[in-house]
Amino acid sequence: MVEESVDGFDAELVKEIEKRDYDNNDNNDKHSSSSSDSEIDNYAILKSARKNRLFGRQKPLHLVLGGGKSADIILWRNKQASTGVFSAATVIWLLFECAGYHLLTFLCHSLIFSLATLFLWSNLASFVNMSPPEFPKITVPEHLLVNFLLWVRAELNRAFITLRDVASGKDLKKFLSVIGLLWVVSVVGGWFSFLTLFYLVFVMLLTVPMLYEKHEDDVDTYAEKAWVEIKKQYAVLDEKVIQKIPILTSQKNHKQH
Template sequence: MADHAGEPESVVESVMEKITDTFHGHDSSSDSDNEKKSSPVSSIKAKIYRLFGRETPMHKVLGGGKPADILLWRDKKVTAGVLGVATGIWILFELLEYHLLTLVCHISILALATLFLWSNASTFVNKSPPKIPEFGLSDDIVLDVASALRVEMNRAFAILREIASGRDLKKFLAVIAGLWFLSILGSCCNFLTLLYISFVVLHTVPVLYEKYEDQVDSFAEKAEMEIKKQYAVFNVKVLSKIPKGPLKDKKVA
C-alpha cells in the first residue's frame, strides 16, 4: 500500500518538474529572442549616419571643458553674458562708429584717473593707499604662445601645399568653393560684422544641432548622397576628360 501511495506522488513530482522545465525553456528562449532582437537594433544604432562622420558627442567635439559648456549653453548666464559683450562691442564699433584707438585711450584715461583719485583720496580719510598690482608677461607664456602659433601656421602651410599639389581634386574644388563663398560674403559686409556673425553662429548652431541632431543628420545623409551622385556625373562628363600628367615628388636635398 505504501508503494502504491508513493507512485501518485512521484508522478505528480515528475509532472511538476516537466512544467517547470518547460517554463524555464520558454524564459531562456524568450531571453535569447530578446537578445537576437536587441542585437540588430544595437547594430542599426551603431550604423546611424552622423554629420562629418562624428562618433563622439558634441561636447567632446568642441573640446570639452568650460569652452564647450559656453558654446552649448550649459551655463546660460555665462553664455548670455559673452554674447551680450560681443553684441555691445559690435554696436559700439559698427553702429556708433567708435574707433578702437579712441576706445583704448578713453578706457586708459578713465582707469588712470580713477586710480589717481583713489590713491590721493585715501590720504584724507587716514587710510593707506591701495596697492596697484604689477602686470607683466613671463617668458614662458610668450614662448608657449609663439610655439602654438608656429605649429598651427606650419600645419596650415602643409594643408595648402597638399591642396595645391593637385593630388586631391575634390578637396581642391571644396576649398575654391569655400574661398569664393567667403569673398562674396566679404563684399556684403566688413570684417567686424563678419566676425560678429561667425561668433553668433558659433554660439547658436552647435546647441541647435545638438537638440535636433537626428533630423539634421537624416537630411544631411540625403544631401550627401545627392552630392555624390552629381559629383559622379560631373567626374564622368568633365573631370575624367582632363589630361593628367604623372606626378613626381621632388627630393629635397
C-alpha cells in the same frame, strides 16, 4: 534582452539628468552642474555609438568642442557666462561698427577712465574711511604664451603645406575646391566689413552648436540623406564631365602606372 536593458538605462539616465538640470537652475550649484555635464556626455556617447553622426563623429558635441569651460559657454550650459560673452561682443560691435568708434581711441579712453578712477580712489580712500584698492599682480604665464605661439606656428606650417600642394598642380580637384572657397569668401567679404563678418561668425559659433545639440538626431538624419544624394550627383558629374578632362585623365593613368 540586451537592447531592452540599454533602453531602460537610457530612460533612467535621462530622468536623472533632467532632475539634476532642474536642481541646477534652482540652486546654481557648480559641482552639481559639472556632474550633470559629465552624465550628459556619457549619455551622448552611448547614443552616438548607435547612430551615424555628422562628419562621422563618435564623441558628443560637448567633448568635440573641448569639454571645458569654453564648451560650456558655446553650448550655453553656463548661461550667465554665455550671456556675458554674447553681450560684450554685441556692445563692441555696436561701438565700432554703428557708433564709428575706433580701436585706438577706445583703448585710450578705457585706460584714461580706469586709471583716473583708481587714482582718485587711492587718494580719497583715507578721507572717506574706505580701504584703498588692491592692485593684483598680473603676469602672463610663460607656458600659455609658448603654447599659443606653438599652435600658431603649427597652423601656419599646415597652411603653407596645403598651399604648396594646391599650387603644385598635382591635384586639380583640390585646386578647384580651394579656388572656389576663396571666391566664396571674397564675395561674402564684399557684403560686410571685416568686423561685421567676424561678429556674424562669432554669433554663429554661439548659436549653431547649441541649436544642433538640441536637434542633432533630426539634423544628422537629414545630413546623412543629403550626403548620399551629393555622392550620387558627384558620381554622375564624375562620369559625364570630370573623367573627360584631359588633365585628370592623364593624372589617373600616371598614378595607375
